[in-house]
Amino acid sequence: MGTWMRNAVRKKKQFYIERLVQSGLAANREQLEGWTMAELRREYEQFHPARTTEGGSRYGQTSARTGETHH
Incomplete structure (x- = not known):
């Protein structure tokens, strides 16, 4: 894996x-460091369901292409 990818x-x-520490969902930062990216993302998305990994809102988001609202 290249340096750029490792940094990302x-x-x-x-x-x-x-985000997990700030929201109070996890207090032990050292334990979270040992989690995989998938585990962290799953935990985050469980408590922030309106967020997607792309950074948009799932509910009420309007498509830039069609102008339709996604539900």
């Missing part, structure tokens, strides 16, 4: 860890 994965893991 590390930053995304830190994003999930920060």
